[in-house]
Amino acid sequence: MISRNVFITGGTGYIGQRLIPELRKRGHTVRALVRNGSEAKLPAGAEAIIGDPLNRETFADQISPADTFVQLVGVPHPSPAKAAQFRAIDLVSIQQSVPAAVAAGVKHFVYVSVAHPAPMMKAYIEVRSEGERLIRQSGLRATILRPWYVLGPDHRWPYLLVPAYKLFEILPATRESARRLGLVTLRQMIAALAGAVDDPSDNHHVVEVPEIRRYSA
Numbered sequence: 261m262i263s264r265n266v267f268i269t270g271g272t273g274y275i276g277q278r279l280i281p282e283l284r285k286r287g288h289t290v291r292a293l294v295r296n297g298s299e300a301k302l303p304a305g306a307e308a309i310i311g312d313p314l315n316r317e318t319f320a321d322q323i324s325p326a327d328t329f330v331q332l333v334g335v336p337h338p339s340p341a342k343a344a345q346f347r348a349i350d351l352v353s354i355q356q357s358v359p360a361a362v363a364a365g366v367k368h369f370v371y372v373s374v375a376h377p378a379p380m381m382k383a384y385i386e387v388r389s390e391g392e393r394l395i396r397q398s399g400l401r402a403t404i405l406r407p408w409y410v411l412g413p414d415h416r417w418p419y420l421l422v423p424a425y426k427l428f429e430i431l432p433a434t435r436e437s438a439r440r441l442g443l444v445t446l447r448q449m450i451a452a453l454a455g456a457v458d459d460p461s462d463n464h465h466v467v468e469v470p471e472i473r474r475y476s477a
Contacts (some may be wrong), residue, residue, distance in 0.1 A: 264288045264457050267323045267366070269313045269357060270332025272301040275372070275410070275449060279330070280306045282454045291326065293319050314349070316356040323364035328457055330370040331357050331391075343383030350384075354391035358398050368460035369400040370453065375408040375469055396464060403456040405449070405467045412446030444472045451475035 266283055270276045271292030283290050284305040291307040299308040311319030313333045323329065333353035335345045354371070361369055373388040374381070395402045444452075452467060452475040 261287060261458055264328045264460075265326045266290045266328045266330060266457060267293070267309075267326035267361075267364075268306075268330040268332060269293045269353065270334065271303075271306060272298055273332055273334070274336060274412075275446075275453070276332045277301070277303055278446065278450050279332070279453050282450050283457060286454060286458060288328075288457060291322075313353045314356060316360040320360040320363060323360060323366065326364065327367045328370065328460065329357065329361040329364075329366045329368070330453065330457065332372060333357075334372070338381065338384050340381060340383070346384050346387045351387045351390060354394060358394045358400070362398050362400060367401060368457075369395055369398075369402040370456045371395055371402060371404050372453075373404050373406045375406045401461055401463060403461045403465045403467060405452055405456070405472060406469065407444045407449060407472055408469060409443050410446055410449050411443050444469055448472050448475050 264283075266288050268276060268280065268290060269292075271280055271290075272294055276292070280290050280292065280303040284303075290305065291309050292302055293309050293311050293313055294302060295312060296310050299310075302308055309319060309322045311322065313319070331354060334350050335342050338346070358369070371391060373392050374385055376385045376389060392404055395404070449472060452472045455475055456465075456467070
């Protein structure tokens with residue numbers, strides 16, 4: 261396996277805190293963008309880069325020599341009530357990260373988007389779709405992961421929906437939507453992200469729920 265030099269935003273978040281140890285275990289070098297005072301929240305083995313993910317001038321010159329950029333900034337516990345936060349944080353952060361990665365000569369961009377189309381979470385989907393568009397427009401080689409809901413600690417209530425999902429996957433009329441908007445586990449998500457770092461896309465690869473589910477930590 262080739263060792264990657266990874267620059268990650270959102271490294272102190274729900275997924276980031278679990279992804280960093282996995283990347284280190286696989287032999288990758290990890291530097292993580294954090295706000296001043298949040299360094300202690302980073303997992304061991306990651307170098308803290310102090311900056312503001314909403315302002316690329318604070319971190320753009322510190323991305324190099326990274327060959328891989330992993331974008332994980334996002335509002336925790338997304339809900340329809342957080343539309344303004346999605347636009348102020350999720351959207352602005354990707355607007356800053358993409359041009360910064362291009363300028364730094366990053367070879368591969370990894371982005372967590374969301375499964376779509378879907379009947380709810382309109383603002384969230386719009387923001388993440390705009391993030392995908394910015395990445396495509398930039399010309400960066402990229403891997404885009406599109407989970408719907410990630411099951412894990414403090415994210416367990418959707419387990420109640422598992423029987424319904426199984427039924428919907430059986431019925432022809434709902435099978436495609438149930439698979440596209442299916443649930444994935446945190447372990448599957450971490451493994452899929454680490455796999456994207458291990459094996460970069462040579463163009464623009466979109467990883468939907470069924471493919472995420474095939475990964476195991």
